[in-house]
Amino acid sequence: MAVRAWVDASAGVAGDMLLGALVDAGADPAVLQRAVDAVVPGAVRLRVEEVVRGGLRAVKAHVDVLVDDPPHRTWRDVRALLEGAGEGLSPGAGERALAVFGRLADAEGRVHGVPAQDVHFHEVGALDAVADVVGTAAALDLLGVDDLVVSAVATGAGRVRAAHGALPVPGPAVLAMTVGWDVVAGVRPGEEGELATPTGVALVTALASASGPLPALRVVATGTGAGTRDVPGRANVVRVVLGTPTAPSAAAGREGDRDLEDALLLEATVDDLDPRVWPEVVADLLSRGALDAWLVPVLGKKGRPAHVLTVLADPGHAEALSWAVMTGTSTLGVRRSAVRRDVLDRAWSPVAVPGRPGTGRSGGEVRVKVGHRGGVVVQAMPEFTDVVALAERTGEPVATALVRARAAAVDAGLVAGAPWPPARG
The missing domain is CATH 3.10.20 (Ubiquitin-like (UB roll))
Structure with missing residues (x-):
């Protein structure tokens, strides 16, 4: 039976917080460790403990780095690690991890004006972030989660120091990834500081299908994940609620006794791209979370041979996939149309x-x-x-x-x- 997850990011979100919440909800840390080892063998150790944040019991996920001076990696490097992972990383977890890092690379590339594949992840590309992303993807797969909804994300306010110096909060990469998603500045008026990290925001915006309040569910498990700091007067936690839908989601229709899923078709007609590039374009879109992608040869304007690229996308992934089409091909625009899917x-x-x-x-x-x-x-x-x-x-x-x-x-x-x-x- 399909399992839906609701992520409560109303106090902020980070990769370790979401990972801790999923462990608290029942994901076996030993299985998650095997998934991480399949990507970066012998490099990190996952460790969990129960802590208290703002008076609430929560699980804190720690990532102990076991190597000295870990390298800064590009999106190309991280993608090669994920695609070369062994049997310890399930196909579903691998696809989710690729989608998260792809979204992060797109955002960082737009912010710094470089191609996504050449983005150096700096802090978020370190081994702890690889462990957070792969561990979270594996946990969702292990718990049988098919769909996520995320609350409005508390991003924070003020300024924070990063690899490039002092930056406003929310940081540029976080802000780029929140287009189309619900956000709030913070939990308390006047509070300053970073509440949502780039890794955390990449996870929820790449993997969730919608923003919204807790949907109608028959609850099967809950979990609470802790942030590093215990902030006076505020529980620094992420909560997850897992359950089976008890009513059609707001993003779905009905036909008989079946839910129908909303999706978007992204299309572009291209007549001036080297045809040898197309297989890589399609593979890249699928790695970024496209539900499907395909090419149809057509005869375009002025009698030119052309191709229509079509991408089937969840609404929550449409922005990143549309940008990937515009940066990965020679098109100047992408058409969007709403469709409804009946899926087994x-x-x-x-x-x-x-x-x-x-x-x-x-x-x-x-x-x-x-x-x-x-x-x-x-x-x-x-x-x-x-x-x-x-x-x-x-x-x-x-x-x-x-x-x-x-x-x-x-x-x-x-x-x-x-x-x-x-x-x-």
């Missing part, structure tokens, strides 16, 4: 595929993506990257490995019309 509930189910008889080579596990509705499997298809890896292990053609993976899925009861979840013997 989705889940991953691993199946064991045996080795090839008589070869002495072992088989392996292949994940099957299952689309289901109303307790019944509608679609089931082995993940192709896993099939390719299986073929490499067994030395067989990919087409043969795919046939055997499909047979293993059938043996596991993952076929159209079968009950979901399948009975386990």
Whole structure:
């Protein structure tokens, strides 16, 4: 069943605060450590403790850096680390982490006037921020969270010192990421200081679908994450509430007994881009959180061959994706149109595929993506990257490995019309 999360950022938000709240809500720190180790092995250790902030019990997430003089990394470097992570980082967690750092790179690039891929993250690119982002992404995946809503974010006021000197609060990168999102200055009139960090704001604006108050939920878990300071008269915490929707969200419609999701189509017609660039453009958009992206060849003005680039986006990601289209291609504008999606509930189910008889080579596990509705499997298809890896292990053609993976899925009861979840013997 789909799980929705509400993030209460009314006292501010930082990466460690959100991570602590999700641990408090039930995410296993050991699993999160494995996810972080898959990206930066042996570099950091996650540590959690119970503390009190403003009279409230909360979980403080600490990131202990285990290496001396960690490097400042560019978005290109961080992306390579995430894409090269091993099995400890699930596909869902990896996609979320890419979306967060992509959003942060876009904001920093706009602020400093440099291409996003060349942005040096400075403080937010340090190992603790990598751990905060990857740990939070893994926690959401572990808790089965499909959607987030975030309250108005308290950003703070006054000035703060950063790598480039004294900056106004909210900082330029934070301000760039809040376009289209609800914010407030602070908790108490006249209070100064930074309440929302770039990492925290990147997390909530990249991963949430909307700003708003606590939605209608049947609550299944809650968590409270602590900031570093214990501020007199104010609980320096982030809260999360996890639950299953009990009514259609404000951003969804209804058809029969199903919720329909709102989305945006972003489109641009381009006739002067080197066609060799297109695969990278599409891959980059998907890494930044696009629901889908595709190209259609057309005949444009003056009879020129052209392509229409179309991106399907959550409303909360539209601003960053539109900017990525304008900076990653030669277009001067992006068209937007509202659409409504009817989507199946989705889940991953691993199946064991045996080795090839008589070869002495072992088989392996292949994940099957299952689309289901109303307790019944509608679609089931082995993940192709896993099939390719299986073929490499067994030395067989990919087409043969795919046939055997499909047979293993059938043996596991993952076929159209079968009950979901399948009975386990």
